[in-house]
Amino acid sequence: RYGRGVRIDEVDMARNLAAIASAARDSALVIAYLHHHHWASDWYQLPEWVSGVAKRCIDAGASMFVSHGAPVLQPVEIYRGRPIFYSLGNFIFHVQSEKSTWxxxxxxxxxxxxxxxxxxxxxxxxxxxxxxxxxEDGLEDGVLERRLVPQLVTGDSAVRILGRLQEQSARLGAHIEISGNVGRLQAR
Structure with a gap:
């Protein structure tokens, strides 16, 4: 059988979990962060191993878990009252060629x-x-190199982005309410 798999180095994972637990004991707000390049062929599908790592970090005491791998916005999940951001997509994304496929x-x-x-x-x-x-103007500009910094968006763009996040997150039990150009998730 052909496939690609990810195996967690348990020694390294234990060291990271111990660091999270130590920081949490000091009453610090602990943010666990993971950057990886192991995403599914469908960028919106969450790799099961990332969810496992996220939940282990929360169990160790992290106040939140943030991940970035697939270069798109992925859902938010609330686990044990703590947020897991599976991918916030890109805030800086420099493309060096007009022939880019991005x-x-x-x-x-x-x-x-x-x-x-x-x-x-x-x-x-x-x-x-x-x-x-x-x-919003950047999405219409074919010269990708001019898309430099993130800007807040409104209207149809805001509805599209928030609606996609709302739909994906609902599958994981996180309910995001959209009002105007802002989404809101209540912990309770």
Whole structure:
């Protein structure tokens, strides 16, 4: 059988989990972050191993888990009252050639997630503000090199980005309400 698999180095994982637990004991708000390049052929499908790592980090005491691998916005999950951001997509994405294949709008879209925590590091809520690298005008510009920085977007672009995040996150039990150009997830 042919396939690609990922195997976690358990010694390295144990060392990282111990560091998370140590920081959490000091009452610090701990953010565990993972950057990887092992995504499914469908960028919107979450690799099972990433979910496993995320939940182990939360179990060790992380206040949130943030991951980035697939270059698109992926869902948010709430696990044990803590947020897991499976991929926030891109905030900086420099393309060096007009012949680039990175032209799909989703590669240039993301959200800024603003988390509110109580004094005991428990999540209160998250607001999601949609952004596009290069702004809405950038999506229409065929010269990718001019898409430099993320800009807040409104209207149809905001609805599209937030709607996709809402739909994907609902499959994982996270319910995002959209009002205007902002999405909001209540922890309770």
């Amino acid at each position: 032209t799909a709008a989703e590669v240039w879209e993301s959200v800024v997630g603003v988390c509110s925590f109580a004094s005991d590091n428990s999540l209160i809520d998250i607001s999601f503000h949609p952004v596009v690298i290069g702004g």
